[in-house]
Amino acid sequence: xxxxxxxxxxxxxxxxxxxxxxxxxxxxxxxxxxxxxxxxxxxxxxxxxxxxxxxxxxxxxxxxxxxxxxxxxxxxxxxxxxxxxxxxxxxxxxxxxxxxxxxxxxxxxxxxxxxxxxxxxxxxxxxxxxxxxxxxxxxxxxxxxxxxxxxxxxxxxxxxxxxxxxxxxxxxxxxxxxxxxxxxxxxxxxxxxxxxxxxxxxxxxxxxxxxxxxxxxxxxxxxxxxxxxxxxxxxxxxxxxxxxxxxxxxxxxxxxxxxxxxxxxxxxxxxxxxxxxxxxxxxxxxxxxxxxxxxxxxxxxxxxxxxxxxxxxxxxxxxxxxxxxxxxxxxxxxxxxxxxxxxxxxxxxxxxxxxxxxxxxxxxxxxxxxxxxxxxxxxxxxxxxxxxxxxxxxxxxxxxxxxxxxxxxxxxxxxxxxxxxxxxxxxxxxxxxxxxxxxxxxxxxxxxxxxxxxxxxxxxxxxxxxxxxxxxxxxxxxxxxx
Amino acid sequence: xxxxxxxxxxxxxxxxxxxxxxxxxxxxxxxxxxxxxxxxxxxxxxxxxxxxxxxxxxxxxxxxxxxxxxxxxxxxxxxxxxxxxxxxxxxxxxxxxxxxxxxxxxxxxxxxxxxxxxxxxxxxxxxxxxxxxxxxxxxxxxxxxxxxxxxxxxxxxxxxxxxxxxxxxxxxxxxxxxxxxxxxxxxxxxxxxxxxxxxxxxxxxxxxxxxxxxxxxxxxxxxxxxxxxxxxxxxxxxxxxxxxxxxxxxxxxxxxxxxxxxxxxxxxxxxxxxxxxxxxxxxxxxxxxxxxxxxxxxxxxxxxxxxxxxxxxxxxxxxxxxxxxxxxxxxxxxxxxxxxxxxxxxxxxxxxxxxxxxxxxxxxxxxxxxxxxxxxxxxxxxxxxxxxxxxxxxxxxxxxxxxxxxxxxxxxxxxxxxxxxxxxxxxxxxxxxxxxxxxxxxxxxxxxxxxxxxxxxxxxxxxxxxxxxxxxxxxxxxxxxxxxxxxxxxxxxxxxxxxxxxxxxx
Numbered sequence: 001x002x003x004x005x006x007x008x009x010x011x012x013x014x015x016x017x018x019x020x021x022x023x024x025x026x027x028x029x030x031x032x033x034x035x036x037x038x039x040x041x042x043x044x045x046x047x048x049x050x051x052x053x054x055x056x057x058x059x060x061x062x063x064x065x066x067x068x069x070x071x072x073x074x075x076x077x078x079x080x081x082x083x084x085x086x087x088x089x090x091x092x093x094x095x096x097x098x099x100x101x102x103x104x105x106x107x108x109x110x111x112x113x114x115x116x117x118x119x120x121x122x123x124x125x126x127x128x129x130x131x132x133x134x135x136x137x138x139x140x141x142x143x144x145x146x147x148x149x150x151x152x153x154x155x156x157x158x159x160x161x162x163x164x165x166x167x168x169x170x171x172x173x174x175x176x177x178x179x180x181x182x183x184x185x186x187x188x189x190x191x192x193x194x195x196x197x198x199x200x201x202x203x204x205x206x207x208x209x210x211x212x213x214x215x216x217x218x219x220x221x222x223x224x225x226x227x228x229x230x231x232x233x234x235x236x237x238x239x240x241x242x243x244x245x246x247x248x249x250x251x252x253x254x255x256x257x258x259x260x261x262x263x264x265x266x267x268x269x270x271x272x273x274x275x276x277x278x279x280x281x282x283x284x285x286x287x288x289x290x291x292x293x294x295x296x297x298x299x300x301x302x303x304x305x306x307x308x309x310x311x312x313x314x315x316x317x318x319x320x321x322x323x324x325x326x327x328x329x330x331x332x333x334x335x336x337x338x339x340x341x342x343x344x345x346x347x348x349x350x351x352x353x354x355x356x357x358x359x360x361x362x363x364x365x366x367x368x369x370x371x372x373x374x375x376x377x378x379x380x381x382x383x384x385x386x387x388x389x390x391x392x393x394x395x396x397x398x399x400x401x402x403x404x405x406x407x408x409x410x411x412x413x414x415x416x417x418x419x420x421x422x423x424x425x426x427x428x429x430x431x432x433x434x435x436x437x438x439x440x441x442x443x444x445x446x447x448x449x450x451x452x453x454x455x456x457x458x459x460x461x462x463x464x465x466x467x468x469x470x471x472x473x474x475x476x477x478x479x480x481x482x
Numbered sequence: 483x484x485x486x487x488x489x490x491x492x493x494x495x496x497x498x499x500x501x502x503x504x505x506x507x508x509x510x511x512x513x514x515x516x517x518x519x520x521x522x523x524x525x526x527x528x529x530x531x532x533x534x535x536x537x538x539x540x541x542x543x544x545x546x547x548x549x550x551x552x553x554x555x556x557x558x559x560x561x562x563x564x565x566x567x568x569x570x571x572x573x574x575x576x577x578x579x580x581x582x583x584x585x586x587x588x589x590x591x592x593x594x595x596x597x598x599x600x601x602x603x604x605x606x607x608x609x610x611x612x613x614x615x616x617x618x619x620x621x622x623x624x625x626x627x628x629x630x631x632x633x634x635x636x637x638x639x640x641x642x643x644x645x646x647x648x649x650x651x652x653x654x655x656x657x658x659x660x661x662x663x664x665x666x667x668x669x670x671x672x673x674x675x676x677x678x679x680x681x682x683x684x685x686x687x688x689x690x691x692x693x694x695x696x697x698x699x700x701x702x703x704x705x706x707x708x709x710x711x712x713x714x715x716x717x718x719x720x721x722x723x724x725x726x727x728x729x730x731x732x733x734x735x736x737x738x739x740x741x742x743x744x745x746x747x748x749x750x751x752x753x754x755x756x757x758x759x760x761x762x763x764x765x766x767x768x769x770x771x772x773x774x775x776x777x778x779x780x781x782x783x784x785x786x787x788x789x790x791x792x793x794x795x796x797x798x799x800x801x802x803x804x805x806x807x808x809x810x811x812x813x814x815x816x817x818x819x820x821x822x823x824x825x826x827x828x829x830x831x832x833x834x835x836x837x838x839x840x841x842x843x844x845x846x847x848x849x850x851x852x853x854x855x856x857x858x859x860x861x862x863x864x865x866x867x868x869x870x871x872x873x874x875x876x877x878x879x880x881x882x883x884x885x886x887x888x889x890x891x892x893x894x895x896x897x898x899x900x901x902x903x904x905x906x907x908x909x910x911x912x913x914x915x916x917x918x919x920x921x922x923x924x925x926x927x928x929x930x931x932x933x934x935x936x937x938x939x940x941x942x943x944x945x946x947x948x949x950x951x952x953x954x955x956x957x958x959x960x961x962x963x964x965x966x967x968x969x970x971x972x973x974x975x976x977x978x979x980x981x982x983x984x985x986x987x988x
Contacts, residue, residue, distance in 0.1 A: 092523040098533040099950070105534055109541030116545045120832035121552050123615040123623040366821065368615065368623030370830060377833070409534040412523070419524035434498070452983040 003472050003479075010468035012053035016043060017462040019056045024455050026189075031446040035200040038062045038446050039192060061192045062444045065215045068199065071440060074433035075203055076210040078426070079280035083159075085426035087152060087287055088419040091295070094148045095415055104145075104302070107138045108408045112380055118358060119373035123366075128355040135325060136347050142303050146249050146343035149296050153247045156288045157256050161241035163208050163281055164258070171236035174201045174221065178234060181219040195219055205231075209270075210278035225275050235263040249300075249340030252293040258285070286394075291418065294391040298400055298411040299342035305385040305404045307333040307345065310376055314383070320361045321375040324348050338388075380404055500975065503968050510961045513952040520950070532949045540942045543935050546834050550928050550935070553832040557842050557921050557928070559617055563607045564844075564918045570600050570607075571854055571914060575903050577861060578896035590866040590892065597861035602631050604854055608846040618846040620821025620829035627820035627846040628855075635862070640815045646795065647782040647863055653681045653798040654726075654778050659763070660770035663703075666759025669710055673721065673762055674703030681804050683766070683774055684724045686732055691717035693739075708750075708758050713739050715752065719762075723769070727777040735769055737761050744879065747886050764883055772890025779860050780898050787856045789847060791816045817855065818847040826912070827920055834931045840924045849912030857899040864895045 023041050030036040044057040096103035114134040118127040177198050181191070202213055202221060211231060214222045223231040231237050243256040258270045258281070268275065271289065276282035307326040311333065313319045324332045329344045351357045359365070361372045385407060387400040391414070398414050400407045512521060520526045526533060577593050577600075608618045608628045619627040628634065635643050655661045661682025665672040676682025688704040690696045693712035696719075698704040706719050719737040724730075737758070740749040747768065750761035785796045794809035822845060823829045829843030846852075868888055869881035908915040 089522075089524070095523055097518075097520060097523055097526065098530065099537045099946075105537055106541070109538060109545075113541060113545030113548065116833065117548055117552065120549045121556075121615075122621075124552075124613065366619075366622035366624055368619065368621040368821075368830070370621055374831075405538060409531075409538060413531050413534055416523035416526060416530045419522075420527060423524050449983040452987060456987075 003475055006468060007472045009053045010465045010472065012046070012055055013465040014462060014469075016041070016054050016056055017458045017465060019059075020458045021455065021462075023059060024451050024458065027446045027451050028448065031448060031451075035196050035203070036446070037192075037196055037199070037444040059188050059192060061195055063195070064443055067436070067439060067443060068202075068215075069213060071433075071436050072203060072206040072211065072213060073278075074429065074436045076206050076278040077429040078433045079207040080210075080278045080283040081422060081426035081429045083280040083283035084287060084291070085419075085422045087156065088291070088422045091148065091152065091292075092416065092419045094145060095412060098409075098412060102141060103412070104138075104141060104408050105405075105412055107134070107141050108405055110134045111138045112377070112405065115373060115377045115380065119370055119377045122359040122370055122373050123368040125355075128358050131358055132347070132352060132355050136352075138306070139326065139345050139347050142299060142342045142345055145299055146296065146340070149292050149299070150247060150249050150343070153255075153288050153292050156284045156292070157243075157247055160258060160281060160284050160288070161243070161256065163284075164239045164241045167205060167208055167239045168236075170201050170205050171223075171232055171239075174198065174205075174223070174232055175234070175236040177201070178220040178232070191219070206279060208279050209276055209281045226277055227275055229260065229266075229268060229275060230262055231260075233263075237262045247288075249296050249343045251339065252289070252296065255288060290392040291395060294389075294395055295415060296340070296342070297387070297389040297391070298407075298414070300338050300340060301385070301387040301389065301400050302404065302407050302411060303342040303345040304333070304335065304338045305383075305407050307341070308335065308385070309379040309383045309404055312379070312383075313375070314379075318375055321372045323351070323357065323361070323372065323376065325351055325358075325376070497975075500968070500971060503964065503971065507961065507964055507968070510957055510964065514954065514957045514961070517951055517954070519952040529949045533946065536942055536946045536949065540939065540946065542836075543939050543942065547932065547935050547939070549832050550834045550840075550932050553834065553840050553842050554925065554928050556612070556617060556830075557925050559610060559612055560842070560844055560921055561918060561925075563610050563618070564914055564921070567604065567607055567851065567854065568914045568918070570604055570858075571850075571903050574600060574854070574857055574861065575900055578857075578899040578903075590868050590888070593861065593866050593892075594864065597858055597864075598631075601855075601858040601862050604851075604858060605629075605631055605634070608851065608855075616820065618820065618844050618851070620823060620826060620843050620845040622819070622821040623830075625819045627818055629815060629817070629819075633815060634817060635859075637815050640813055642815055643782070643786050643817075643859060644863065646786045646797065646814060647779065649798050649800065650778050650782040650785070651775070652800055653804045654770075654774055655682055656770055656775045656778055658770075659683075659766045660774045662766050662770070664759060664763045664766060666756060666763070668755040669758065670705055670707040671759035671762045672698070672703055672705040673766070675700065675723070676726075678726075678803055680726050680806065682726070683770060684726060684729065686722040686724050688719065688721045690719040691739075693717045694719055706758060706762070708739075710753060710755075713752050715739055715741055719758075725774055725777045727781050733769065733773060735765050737765060744875075747883060768883060768887045768890060771884075771887035773894055775887070776864075776891045776894030776898065779863060779895060783856045783860050786814070787817050787852055787859065789849070789852055790822055791818045791847060792822060818845075818852075820846050822847060826917075827924075834928060835935070838927065838931055840927050840931075842921060842924050844917055844921070848917060849910060850907070850914040850917065851912075853902045853907070854914070857902045860895050860899055864891060866892050 020041050023039050039059050042057045042060050043054050046053045046055050098105050111134040114130040118131050121127050211223045222233040238261045240259045245254050260270050261267045270276050271285045310325040311322045313322045326345050327348050390399045395418050400410050605628050610617050615623040661676035663674045675685025685700045688696050693709050695707040717739045721735045722732050724732045738749050739752050743751050745751045750757040794811045795814040797807050799805050799807045826845040826848050827841040831839045831841045833839050869884045872878045
């Protein structure tokens with residue numbers, strides 16, 4: 001009791017106020033910094049006998065592990081749907097809208113009409129050239145779409161292999177942070193910054209792949225896939241990407257492998273074992289192995305139906321009329337080689353060199369003979385095809401069937417709905433992420449008004465403490481002058 | 483580590499809302515500019531299927547319309563040509579009027595020229611082409627259906643029409659009494675028929691007045707012996723003959739006794755022992771160059787302008803005896819090189835609707851067209867030029883005999899041609915009139931289908947407009963409301979942002 005205790009209380013108060021201002025200034029400075037968690041000063045009352053002072057116990061960091069986990073799930077699904085939507089959005093530009101000049105349905109209907117015109121007037125040079133021209137553009141579009149699909153699959157694979165190094169770097173940094181957090185000798189401020197960094201890293205990993213996180217009391221984290229394969233537990237696992245060859249339409253199974261090697265030496269194929277459930281890597285894998293492969297199958301179905309409609313006769317009596325208008329590279333088309341045919345389909349160079357083959361099916365056949373053009377047209381209009389391939393169940397489990405024209409419209413409609421579906425899922429995932437981040441904003445975010453009010457409070461308290469000291473000083477002086 | 487991922491830390495929702503509204507505005511302005519309701523495939527939603535179906539239907543309708551146009555053009559060309567062919571048919575009939583021109587030498591000359599130019603015109607019409615396509619060749623539109631006049635008539639090896647005709651004429655020995663023989667004696671003459679059933683004039687029978695004795699029979703020939711003491715003016719010999727082209731039809735050749743010297747055609751002078759033989763020979767000569775020649779022309783025409791050119795042309799071997807050869811496909815040119823099908827109209831069909839097909843093929847060898855060719859060719863080779871009058875009694879007599887044969891030939895050919903081209907055949911399949919009518923029916927179908935398509939196309943385009951087009955008024959209204967909302971949002975956002983304690987600290 002006495003002046004000295006008043007002095008020490010006031011000093012302690014001023015100290016606390018300074019620390020408070022320090023925290024406020026950090027909060028204000030970091031307002032808007034992504035991943036920054038609001039900090040607050042935890043005070044502790046001290047009483048040594050008569051003196052009842054205060055001292056800063058610690059600086060605490062706003063954190064809610066449940067909210068954090070919810071955030072991670074949302075981030076994963078935004079990654080998953082976002083990457084699908086952005087790739088498919090590019091794809092639909094190539095497909096075009098129905099009626100667009102480059103759209104398959106327009107090109108197909110032009111081809112059918114050209115055949116129609118030739119069937120009416122086979123001896124018209126222009127009509128025959130029209131068929132060649134329409135067939136050529138149709139074939140080129142099929143080739144182009146195949147190239148686009150495969151280019152996209154290569155791009156997707158490149159992205160996957162790129163993600164591997166990012167994931168490895170993030171895991172390595174997390175491993176370092178874990179090690180440092182375990183060490184007790186730590187500047188508390190630095191520790192908080194480290195926790196912020198930890199949460200950012202965890203979020204960046206979950207954007208790539210869905211993970212389950214375990215927050216330990218000492219601030220360290222352990223990461224696992226949802227199926228329980230460990231990614232990080234003091235020591236980080238290692239991702240690697242094993243390319244197996246060029247991605248092509250001819251064999252959709254030849255793709256690079258995404259491997260994970262745990263510290264204990266266990267090696268798993270993430271895509272092959274279905275361990276990727278959400279996140280951009282899962283989205284990329286689904287694009288590469290399902291969505292784009294389905295699309296390629298549908299293109300192949302269309303190309304195959306086109307070729308078969310031209311070179312197959314339902315009635316063996318009509319065998320002479322059939323024409324290998326579309327060929328596979330340099331050989332006649334064989335149904336068993338359907339895989340990737342849309343990329344190899346060509347207009348028979350013999351027919352390009354001599355368009356009269358569109359009409360003349362034998363040496364003495366007149367150019368005015370309608371038999372072959374009618375036969376080809378009739379096949380296009382009546383021959384029914386059923387695809388061997390059913391698209392992935394997530395994409396509606398569609399099997400193309402019907403006449404060539406039906407296959408084309410079914411494909412466009414189906415692909416359109418896949419894109420629309422991906423886009424709507426992506427934006428709904430985005431909305432749910434947004435609502436989670438709004439909650440996080442409330443919980444962790446810096447409210448300038450609040451901080452300013454606290455600043456005023458601290459200012460006042462500081463001057464009050466200073467006032468106490470100056471009063472104590474006056475009293476001391478008075479005492480000394482006695 | 484630098485983290486600025488959009489998906490990790492999205493910008494605050496009210497700012498994002500402003501961005502979204504901006505995007506919406508962009509979209510609307512885009513709609514206004516392009517007039518299209520949807521920017522891409524995904525946006526279309528359920529309209530996608532509609533648009534696909536409508537575009538497919540529209541494409542088909544447009545294809546059918548283009549087809550109908552092509553077919554209509556072809557039919558128009560056909561109908562034009564057929565109209566002219568029908569006119570030629572009646573002009574030809576006018577040229578072939580028996581007993582009308584018979585005595586008028588000038589007109590007889592004109593007949594040949596006119597037939598020739600009409601014949602040329604028919605060939606040109608049958609060779610009508612549109613852009614290198616011959617429209618009277620069925621589906622063999624890359625082949626010129628009928629050879630040029632010169633080749634058709636005068637070609638040799640392979641032979642043209644005249645060569646074939648000459649062969650037949652020689653086979654029947656038209657210039658040599660049609661293979662009959664006349665042996666003259668004093669007051670008598672013996673007439674024998676052609677030794678071959680297929681060629682030359684066939685002797686059927688003979689009768690005579692009592693004053694003229696007839697002996698022998700049709701197979702060995704008849705001998706006519708004139709009893710100069712008993713014969714009177716008006717007594718006659720009647721010989722019945724037939725032609726191998728039509729054995730059922732018989733002709734009579736009559737010789738009358740006269741006192742005139744020299745005797746006219748078909749007469750013999752009483753008292754002149756050589757007269758009966760001379761008269762018989764003259765009459766047979768006129769008959770051979772008249773009726774037999776006409777029948778031979780028709781026979782050659784039928785053989786050459788065969789209705790099925792693929793069957794080849796029947797030729798004759800002129801050895802002794804002459805005989806019909808097996809058909810050799812290469813020795814004679816074909817008068818028609820187009821397609822021959824049983825249903826000529828169906829040789830070219832155009833699909834003008836899902837199920838409607840219009841037939842528009844025409845073949846140059848259809849019955850009516852082939853008959854016109856045959857009729858005209860017979861007129862062309864008839865050789866109707868009359869010999870002029872002469873003061874020399876010998877030449878005059880020769881010319882009279884020649885002209886009698888020419889007139890008989892003309893009468894006979896004219897009769898045959900008129901029969902071929904008569905209106906009575908107009909309702910037979912393949913006649914020019916029936917072809918025209920069948921094409922007209924196709925034309926009517928085209929018109930009906932065309933109207934339906936035009937109607938359908940308009941409907942489809944309306945539907946497509948509803949599905950795909952963005953109405954300007956609607957878009958403009960939406961832009962107005964959107965901008966109002968955006969202005970309000972900007973206002974409020976800026977007001978809210980100003981409300982901060984920072985602004986009120988002194």
